Amino acid sequence: MKVIEHLAKASSTLISFEIIPPKRGGDVKELLKVLDDIVKYNPPFIDITSHPAEVVYEETPGGEMRMKIKRKRPGTLGICALVQNKYNVDAVPHVLCSGFTREETEDFLIELHYLQIDNVLAIRGDDSGYKKPVKFGRSVNEYAIDLIRQIIDLNQGKYLEEGLLDAEPMDFCVGIAGYPEKHYEAPNLITDIRYTKAKVDAGASYIVTQMFFDNKYYFEYVELCRKEGINVPIIPGLKIITSKSQAYTLPKNFYIDIPPQLVDELEKAKPEHALEIGVNWAYKQVEELLNKNVPAIHFYIMQNSKPINMLMKKLGY
Ligand code: FAD
Numbered sequence: 001m002k003v004i005e006h007l008a009k010a011s012s013t014l015i016s017f018e019i020i021p022p023k024r025g026g027d028v029k030e031l032l033k034v035l036d037d038i039v040k041y042n043p044p045f046i047d048i049t050s051h052p053a054e055v056v057y058e059e060t061p062g063g064e065m066r067m068k069i070k071r072k073r074p075g076t077l078g079i080c081a082l083v084q085n086k087y088n089v090d091a092v093p094h095v096l097c098s099g100f101t102r103e104e105t106e107d108f109l110i111e112l113h114y115l116q117i118d119n120v121l122a123i124r125g126d127d128s129g130y131k132k133p134v135k136f137g138r139s140v141n142e143y144a145i146d147l148i149r150q151i152i153d154l155n156q157g158k159y160l161e162e163g164l165l166d167a168e169p170m171d172f173c174v175g176i177a178g179y180p181e182k183h184y185e186a187p188n189l190i191t192d193i194r195y196t197k198a199k200v201d202a203g204a205s206y207i208v209t210q211m212f213f214d215n216k217y218y219f220e221y222v223e224l225c226r227k228e229g230i231n232v233p234i235i236p237g238l239k240i241i242t243s244k245s246q247a248y249t250l251p252k253n254f255y256i257d258i259p260p261q262l263v264d265e266l267e268k269a270k271p272e273h274a275l276e277i278g279v280n281w282a283y284k285q286v287e288e289l290l291n292k293n294v295p296a297i298h299f300y301i302m303q304n305s306k307p308i309n310m311l312m313k314k315l316g317y
Pocket of ligand 1: 048049050051052094096121122123124125126127142143144145176177178183184185186191192193195199208209210211237
């Protein structure tokens, strides 16, 4: 079932999750334990992140620097198949521009379509330091909007190869990313929102936001989006802080603010109390979001179900 159908038929706020594939060489058993843990909360859908190849520099024994190109976290497709077929939860694979040619993206979408996966989150991806050389007439999607156009074309049976006879149309529901505190490259929030509006006009059906730790950013963002004519559901994304160091790494990696009160609490507490502080903070955020009847709350749980279990218990689930 499509994410927008889940949202349309829900009588109250839905709870969804986002997980990340293990590192190359890792064990999927750990992720299965996380899935066993979170499916008990009946999520209508679970997102699975996707990762482009990265450039890694290594020093050789002779002291020379060697450049390696590797994809640290493959496995999105396999995990989607597991989520959908073992757990009977709709999988939402993230599909990226970065690191993939349009031809590879089309093949990925064909695999998803065969697996009867109805949803994708279309995103650009960050610059991983590796630009895939594009040869022999191949092409890349530069911005998420280009990727959305490719998916919508496929929904209309338009494949990259012209003149395919009786080409089967796909039927993906397309989600996109939104940034209540602005995407880091955008000159200002309104310009960023206008690009988001263009993605909705191109065929995106819903938005999932970047994490935020002060709900005011989300409420203001929704208001600005509505003023700019974006009328699709905007799902707030939340992360539970688990350590003091995250008060410094999350802003660096995701270009978001951590409120002073939360930083103060983490600074003053013993390290073993950081998780409890994070859960209490998320609890307050969730309470307010539930009171405002948001369509869903999307938790970035990655590969750790302990914080969400603590939060869900506190929420009475
Ligand atoms: P875009 O919509 O392409 O926007 C990128 C920037 O360009 C913005 O500043 C925008 O304002 C601007 N812009 C947009 N269109 C145009 C245009 N036509 N001309 C000029 N400027 C334009 N990353 C991963 O690698 N893997 C993941 O699985 C992943 N999942 C994510 C899930 C969510 C919910 C979120 C919020 C982010 C996720 N990311 C992921 C991070 C994401 O890839 C980065 O934030 C990336 O830098 C931007 O992606 P986007 O789709 O928002 O890009």
